[in-house]
Amino acid sequence: MANTVRAIEGFAALADPTRRTIFERLSERPAAVGELARGLPVSRPAVSQHLRVLKEAGLVTEVAAGTRRIYRLDPRGIGAMRDWLDAHWATALDAFREFADREFDGAQPEKRKRK
């Protein structure tokens, strides 16, 4: 459940297009606020705010580099988002396999008898 909530925080954080852009840039390489603000139609303080939201959602983490703070993706938060969907597809595909094998066996009674 904790992971589910974590995953949804991630989805919520990425609902905002500017945050999605920031997130995508950080997926290319770690960056400081100044670098991220360049080329974005928002102010540097706004970028900092977006980074804070991404950080709280567990998607981004920061490290100090001298006087600057470098932001990078946090693989733990991203993992939670994927886990949420992963569990969904695990259930669905297992159900498909059971159904498909039952159908296949049912269509081949002769072959099954010989085994």
Place this chain on the structure above:
Amino acid sequence: MSIAPILRTVRVKAPPARAFELFATRMADWWPRGRTIGRKPHVEIVVEPRAEGRWFERDAEGNETQWGKVLAWEPPSRLLLAWQINTQWHYDPSLLTEVELTFAAAEDGGTLVTLEHRRLERFGTDAVSHSDKLRGGWPTHLDDFARFADSVS
């Protein structure tokens, strides 16, 4: 590609053409109950057999609930679907994530069915109330997020 896609493979006994057929044309027979999004239980899940075909469920009264659409219909080896269900389990035509199925012949005559769900970074809309529903409450820092989101939009 911002978020690594979900990848999952299952092996089924049927050959690829049959596996493709069972997957795409008998979806209502295997899709887990309670994991559909219509207001009433589904009696059919339809994947229209062509590119640009619709993907939807239908209840006993004939009401249809859209899930997405077919991006590529290439039996027996590949099916590409647009999953347009958001994190609130509602159809959202502005959202497009991709679910690709490949059906590869296995040595024993069966099929390796591989699912890839990608473009996951496109999720997000309405996630707040979804979480409310899930846990009957909302953590404090997400209240902070909601206030922040309102203040900047």
